[in-house]
Amino acid sequence: MRAQPKASHFIDGEYVEDDAGTLIESIYPATGEVIARLHAATPAIVDKAVASARRAQKQWAAMSPTARGRVLKRAADIMRDRNRALSELETLDTGKPIQETIVADPTSGADSFEFFGGIVATALNGSQIPLGGDWAYTKRVPLGVVAGIGAWNYPQQIACWKAAPALAAGNAMVFKPSETTPLGALKIAEILIEAGLPKGVFNVIQGDRDTGPLLVGHPDVAKVSLTGSVPTGRKVAGAAASQLKHVTMELGGKSPLIVFEDADIDGAISGAMLGNFYSTGQVCSNGTRVFVHRSRKETFLARLKDRTEAIVVGDPQDERTQMGPLVSFAQREKVLGYIDKGKAEGATLVTGGGIPNTVSGEGFYVQPTVFADVTDEMTIAREEIFGPVMCVLDFDTEEEAIARANATEFGLSAGVFTADISRAHRVVDQLEAGTLWINTYNLCPVEMPFGGSKQSGFGRENSAAALEHYTELKTVYVGMGKCEAPY
Ligand code: NAD
Secondary structure (H helix, E strand, O other): OOOOOOOOEEEOOEEEOOOOOOEEEEEEOOOOEEEEEEEOOOHHHHHHHHHHHHHHHHHHHHOOHHHHHHHHHHHHHHHHHOHHHHHHHHHHHHOOOHHHHHHHOHHHHHHHHHHHHHHHHHHOOOOEEEEOOEEEEEEEEEOOEEEEEOOOOOHHHHHHHHHHHHHHOOOEEEEEOOOOOOOHHHHHHHHHHHOOOOOOOEEEOOOOOOOHHHHHOOOOOOEEEEEOOHHHHHHHHHHHHHOOOEEEEEOOOOOEEEEOOOOOHHHHHHHHHHHHHHHHHOOOOOOOEEEEEHHHHHHHHHHHHHHHHOOOEOOOOOOOOOEOOOOOHHHHHHHHHHHHHHHHOOOEEEEOOOOOOOOOOOOOOOOOEEEEOOOOOOHHHHOOOOOOEEEEEEEOOHHHHHHHHHOOOOOOEEEEEOOOHHHHHHHHHHOOOOEEEEOOOOOOOOOOOEOOOHHHEEOOEOOOHHHHOOEEEEEEEEOOOOOOOOO
């Protein structure tokens, strides 16, 4: 086994196995080869992980924010020192090319630990409220044990984006990675211990859609932070609501990217390619509905076709490769199914549309694909594909573009390309989305809040705003005189 960890779970500072759990095979998407065998957490393992987190959280929350921050910053340094090895593991876990993982995955996780480690000492202050003679004060307190549940597209980044604000605020976390990409989070747990995190503050358990509910429903879990699809979000939010637990929901999207007639066309094509082909199209915030002003359609499509056909698809471990396979056989079947629907429903296939003949073997590859003449009713314009499939739609007026962009249940992201500064702000003001870009796309630095509206979720990750989602306010009224009553 090329990437076999010491055991499936990491609890209380050490690797733990329980062979009674369902077998999880970790498959390298570029070859179909099994690279590790793990087991889903049994109810006993879930209990063990939550109990350990509960014990550890008290000690962790009692440390000063500066001391907690120091641990997180140390973890960031270790992650940067090991960027190469962590990126290689991320490539094995996901099939994403090393060219990407080396700049986008562990580095983004390290940014998150560094950022929250840095701000926590000043970001958790409460307020003092004068009430005449009496007064009140507020404290921002941790919630307790938080469950983190991850998707498979950014396994290390998702683990860090959830752990960093949760831990900075004084919570403990039990993290369950996706069953498709179980490896990266275990390394994050090891690194945090090495950085000085008390045992049990960050535990990792493996599991699938049957394991997740055990964690969500556990009475000692105070909050659930999920990154996943909308249907899973509905289930998890529903289960959490039945016990009145806090939730953060980072869900799917079908985001619009609007290219106006005055846009820098090459820049807009770069944005559209980043927002459809990075990570083989497996990015939640992708701008998969590209609305191009009818007057620029021909130029846009001609240059886009040339640039798309020049993308180097192949072995993710080769530094020159720009696009790897999809994460799994099932995901490839799903994406190919959508491509067939696009053809059947009358969209024009500009390029791609199948399995590339330049790669050999059993990998889960799909060609970068562009459809033009896509209309709002087509399945490929309505449903999240989560693969390298760009839909180009035409429009004539600003009002029309905004109305059509908003005509979706999703609201994760949106983008606008235009040279007109007033138009840019006027349009983003009207687009119904949580995270928006002007003249660029998909950049998510840790300083900036990230998250969705409508069915794409609620709560925010990154930035100081994330700390609010991992704490609650405690209010204390201080009576300065004698307490009196009317009876
Ligand atoms: P998924 O919804 O199938 O699974 C997500 C996680 O939830 C997995 O760990 C899975 O085991 C777990 N799970 C499934 N059912 C559960 C249940 N009933 N209770 C508890 N846990 C359960 O998603 P996926 O296929 O792994 O990832 C792709 C999806 O994630 C896409 O829709 C994508 O848009 C979304 N995503 C969103 C963001 C964001 O930040 N908004 C980021 C990445 C991915």
